[in-house]
Amino acid sequence: MCGIVGYIGARDSQHILLEGLKKLEYRGYDSAGVAIHTNAGLRLRKAKGRISELENRLKMQPLAGFAGIAHTRWATHGKPSDANSHPHTDNDMKISVVHNGIIENHLQLKEDLEQHGYRFVSETDTEVISHLIAHHYEGDLAATVRHAVGKIRGAYAIAVLSEHEPDKLVAVRWASPLIIGVGDGENFIGSDIPAILEHTRDVYILNDGEMAVLTCDGVELMTLEGNFIAKQLLRIDWDLMRAEKNGFDTFMLKEIHEQPRAYQDTMRGRINAGQEIVLPDIALTSAEVRQLKHIHLIACGTAYHAALIGKTVIERLTRIPVEVDLASEYRYRMPVIGENTLVIAVSQSGETADTLAAMRQAKYWGARVMAITNVIGSSVAREADDVLFTLAGPEIAVASTKAYSSQLIAFYLLGLYMAQSLKTLDDTAIAGLIAMLEKLPLQLVSMLRNMNPIRQVAERIAENDHLFFIGRGLDCSLAMEASLKLKEISYIHSEAYAAGELKHGSLALIEENTPVIALATQEELLEKTASNIKEVKARGAYVIALALEGCTGLEKVADQVIYVPRTHPLLTPALAVVPLQMLAYYAASFRGNDVDKPRNLAKSVTVE
Numbered sequence: 001m002c003g004i005v006g007y008i009g010a011r012d013s014q015h016i017l018l019e020g021l022k023k024l025e026y027r028g029y030d031s032a033g034v035a036i037h038t039n040a041g042l043r044l045r046k047a048k049g050r051i052s053e054l055e056n057r058l059k060m061q062p063l064a065g066f067a068g069i070a071h072t073r074w075a076t077h078g079k080p081s082d083a084n085s086h087p088h089t090d091n092d093m094k095i096s097v098v099h100n101g102i103i104e105n106h107l108q109l110k111e112d113l114e115q116h117g118y119r120f121v122s123e124t125d126t127e128v129i130s131h132l133i134a135h136h137y138e139g140d141l142a143a144t145v146r147h148a149v150g151k152i153r154g155a156y157a158i159a160v161l162s163e164h165e166p167d168k169l170v171a172v173r174w175a176s177p178l179i180i181g182v183g184d185g186e187n188f189i190g191s192d193i194p195a196i197l198e199h200t201r202d203v204y205i206l207n208d209g210e211m212a213v214l215t216c217d218g219v220e221l222m223t224l225e226g227n228f229i230a231k232q233l234l235r236i237d238w239d240l241m242r243a244e245k246n247g248f249d250t251f252m253l254k255e256i257h258e259q260p261r262a263y264q265d266t267m268r269g270r271i272n273a274g275q276e277i278v279l280p281d282i283a284l285t286s287a288e289v290r291q292l293k294h295i296h297l298i299a300c301g302t303a304y305h306a307a308l309i310g311k312t313v314i315e316r317l318t319r320i321p322v323e324v325d326l327a328s329e330y331r332y333r334m335p336v337i338g339e340n341t342l343v344i345a346v347s348q349s350g351e352t353a354d355t356l357a358a359m360r361q362a363k364y365w366g367a368r369v370m371a372i373t374n375v376i377g378s379s380v381a382r383e384a385d386d387v388l389f390t391l392a393g394p395e396i397a398v399a400s401t402k403a404y405s406s407q408l409i410a411f412y413l414l415g416l417y418m419a420q421s422l423k424t425l426d427d428t429a430i431a432g433l434i435a436m437l438e439k440l441p442l443q444l445v446s447m448l449r450n451m452n453p454i455r456q457v458a459e460r461i462a463e464n465d466h467l468f469f470i471g472r473g474l475d476c477s478l479a480m481e482a483s484l485k486l487k488e489i490s491y492i493h494s495e496a497y498a499a500g501e502l503k504h505g506s507l508a509l510i511e512e513n514t515p516v517i518a519l520a521t522q523e524e525l526l527e528k529t530a531s532n533i534k535e536v537k538a539r540g541a542y543v544i545a546l547a548l549e550g551c552t553g554l555e556k557v558a559d560q561v562i563y564v565p566r567t568h569p570l571l572t573p574a575l576a577v578v579p580l581q582m583l584a585y586y587a588a589s590f591r592g593n594d595v596d597k598p599r600n601l602a603k604s605v606t607v608e
């Protein structure tokens with residue numbers, strides 16, 4: 001959530017800052033603003049709403065200058081408004097600040113500053129930072145920023161521009177992501193890689209407690225104590241075109257269609273010629289796998305739903321007990337962690353605040369921690385003992401699609417790797433599963449060629465305000481993700497239930513023509529799921545079933561059946577999720593919603 005862009009160099013900064021903000025729209029925001037050092041001094045433009053509103057203001061009143069900072073805000077302190085938009089300044093308009101995160105002691109700092117005569121014009125916690133820097137400034141911007149953040153408690157990524165020293169930008173990070181891009185005669189600040197990828201592929205990733213001073217000619221890195229440090233430049237190899245729409249109407253639609261490639265990329269180099277799983281990225285040896293007694297999976301939102309699938313996959317393949325926790329709750333239940341407990345943190349961005357906090361607590365308690373993430377150099381990736389990257393490429397749409405399904409592939413790979421080590425499956429069974437795993441991309445390509453049946457279903461349900469998803473076993477876990485996806489972008493209220501649970505109370509909500517989407521891809525549970533379909537049909541529900549090709553028996557009990565290709569039962573969610581993603585996509589489109597930027601949501605949630 002929230003986006004930061006900074007630029008200093010020989011080019012006009014306004015265009016670079018605006019384009020950088022547009023690359024971060026997926027993070028979710030409700031206002032935007034820029035501060036640029038011009039010939040007339042420090043000047044701001046801010047606007048509630050989309051970046052297009054800010055862009056229109058800049059067309060009427062452009063800002064010319066070679067250094068600037070910009071921000072997209074997702075409201076935490078204070079409602080969305082021009083006044084609450086970033087950047088914020090001191091009363092003399094000499095210091096400008098953009099900030100991601102939360103300043104926990106801002107009220108106390110505000111009271112102190114007001115006693116020194118500083119006037120506050122916003123409801124935000126961020127404005128405290130600009131006044132704090134102004135209050136302590138004595139001629140050295142970097143030293144003053146260090147002093148100011150020493151008085152702050154909370155999470156922050158901060159970029160500072162000052163009229164006093166217009167030839168530099170200062171950036172500092174604590175518990176909120178921030179990167180520094182290095183160019184030729186120009187340098188950049190970004191809260192995420194896409195913001196600066198068009199201009200440079202060489203970046204420094206700041207760790208907590210580190211700061212950077214940028215000029216046109218170079219970047220100085222230092223700790224908050226003022227000690228200079230050396231870091232290795234990280235080269236970003238993302239394909240820039242993969243971060244563009246590439247002919248699709250929306251990023252979400254493009255990313256749904258990128259899933260076959262994401263599956264291939266996540267598997268590439270991890271299956272050898274002998275049909276064995278090799279995971280060169282992780283240091284978890286076969287001997288260490290054999291010592292494991294418990295596995296805990298921690299995640300939030302869509303990643304949590306992937307972890308629910310991962311639990312079943314790992315338990316069935318290895319017989320190791322697996323627990324799944326919402327990362328935001330994990331710390332509070334005081335889980336039992338032994339020396340042979342593996343904790344796996346799952347996060348698309350690798351910056352999810354709740355997941356990071358739970359992961360750090362698990363490490364404190366003595367657990368070995370593995371990460372499944374999509375972002376190289378992210379906080380989760382850097383702090384974990386082992387990392388299994390999903391290699392889905394940049395995901396721009398707020399509603400996750402290819403990142404979720406790539407996490408499923410990662411769990412399949414990990415489960416099979418562990419099964420090899422434990423000998424819980426024989427070589428023939430493992431080779432057979434791997435062969436079916438490798439077929440998934442082509443099966444997906446075939447499915448994506450004909451989504452007309454899903455489109456027709458979506459057109460019907462788009463008129464409803466409520467619906468239900470039901471399923472058993474893996475279908476129940478998949479139903480939770482399908483329900484979330486529909487709620488996220490269509491704003492249709494939906495609930496996901498274990499099919500056998502609906503009769504224990506919630507059946508009272510089924511009325512005439514209530515849509516019920518019944519997931520029935522697990523053949524060993526088909527008869528029981530069919531019985532649950534009959535239960536809701538008896539109350540007047542309109543039932544759309546999702547089943548495997550050849551399971552024509554459901555046509556006798558459901559109003560409509562959508563079919564997915566056959567594969568191993570454990571792998572079915574990796575195929576069945578695609579029509580469910582498309583269902584949400586089409587329903588949102590029929591309702592006229594902004595599919596890529598749903599209201600109130602952010603891509604990377606960096607506050608607890």
